[in-house]
Amino acid sequence: MEKKILALITLLLITLSVNAQRIKGSDTVLPLTQKEAESYNKTHSSSTISVTGGGSGVGISALLSGTTDIAQASRKIKFAEKQKLKKGGQKAVEIIVAYDALAVVVNPSNKVTNLTREELEAIFTGKIKNWKEVGGEDLVIVPYSRETSSGTYEFFKANVLNNKNYMNGIMSMPATGAIVQSISQTKGAIGYIGLAYLNKDIKAIHVSYDNGKTYIAPSVENAKNKSYPIVRPLYYYYEAGLESKVKPFIEYVLSTTGQKIVSEVGFIPVK
């Protein structure tokens, strides 16, 4: 009798482990993956998907140790991480599942609408300190940033600041919601947020990456047709050997239904 039960339990565990998928990583991608997993589970009742956050770095190191099947990341895998995978005889496959655009925002009372990348760099590194230097009124600029643990912080630094460090003592907020709140009530404020967080309490800046020839407004269309420059891909990484296990879910995410969810969550679809 006992043996039978034991056998039954092992069988159950085996079937579970075949269909159970673990996804871990970036908090930016987390809401998207959760929605995708929910709707995937509705149509594929036999499978279970567990989704956890923790940050892009956490996800990729979990991939290294084999404690996750898919690592979700809001940044590209780093060279050092790739090397570590290689040493363990693994190879990471990279899939772009969506794009995320960052909007630079100011207080609605601010008259400035257009800024070039160079001006943004000077503002966030502390070289430009007053709005009148970029064609606004005589008002001190108060730049807001995300906390250092955020992937958004890293991306903005690499893309807009050309890898230079933020000014010493920049205001750093723990969440995007807090940035929106602060900017809506501080006259001289400037900050950066995900496109999905844009609302009428804050004003989006048109950005130019060609020294002021064309200024592009942040919008889903402009991000889609690649004219808006501050866009980052969101990735899934999986170990090449696990392809057959994770493929159905990834295909689902890339399918029309999956990409519709991408738009609903506020990201930009791949196709």
Next chain:
Amino acid sequence: MKQFRRIVEKIIEGLLTVSGAITSIAILLIVIFLFKEGIGLFSSPAVEKGYALYVNSKNNVSNLTVEDIKKIFDSEVSSWKQFSGNDQEIKVFRFEEIFDIYSEEQLGVEYSLLPNKLGEIILQNPNIIAYLPIEYAPSEVLGIKELPIKSISINNFFGGEEWIPTATPAPLFGLLPLLLGTLLVSIVAILFALPLGLGVAIYLSELAGERTRKFMKPTIELLAGIPSVVYGFFGLVVLVPIVQKTLGLPVGETAFTGSLLLAIMALPTIITVAEDAMRNTPRSVREASLALGATHWQTIYRVIIPYSVSGISAAIVLGIGRAIGETMAVLMVTGNAAVMPHSLFESARTIPATIAAELGEAPAGGAHYQSLFLLGTILFIITLIISITAEVISKKQPNTGE
């Protein structure tokens, strides 16, 4: 039967001793763990582990401090002249740039050609400074030298005035802005909360009528139960704009706002503990004072407060403890700018807020991670000092009429 009871009692006594011992050991282990992780920072190299800085050997610069490295990579310094080198423009090269120049195929199988290509680039540009992983460093190529890198020193940490833990290639771990920020915010908070809290405690225990107290006490205790993140949200949405408008500041997220919010949060603790202490003054002591002809106020001031001084100091300590250790609320309203605090009306960053905000993505075992543990150790030492002071004060209490 008697025998049985005695055995049961012995067992219970044993269990109590064991649980006491386990608790003490657990606390000790936590402290040892904190210190062990934190101390590791001082043996970490000043640049990221596994990376080093390389220059052309024609460059006669040999010693760069962490601040110098940061200035170079932020293009704040443009010429080698400032570091007693040639009067040439500094060219910064980050490792990732190699992938913009060469494709993965051109770098050979397993990146076997990578060190040579990196070497070529350094040889071609005599004014270059390259930040490369040691594994792929062109160490065998002649004409290239590695800049010596010291490990993070105790002076850098305790005397540093800049906290930029994610700066590449050389992060700055300066404790001073965080420590001073923490002390500033919590001391000012206690200055607000103490007079107010003691006033309310005296009112509740001595002056208020039975009905008022029955209503007020639970209300105040309820305030202590509100989660701190809710306070933080309230602070961000309500307090920050008020501070900004009434004081006419460019930003509302200041150390002052944090102090104000912390004062509100510490009030319930101070009031409850102090009021309990005052109400514990024996009836005989009060009546003796009144019988000697003292007025109500004289009784409060000369008898009740001295009698309950140990309880009041406990209230103060708990209040300060709450203020110093408070994380979420402060994280949301002080703006978290890691600058040396010059005034109360500028943004400040506290130690707990730093740990909470940064530990999430700090790679385990790295210098950033260790520095956060060191911050935790410092926070622990501060609260330890406060507790010991309180103990000393309450033991020193004057004649309590016993």
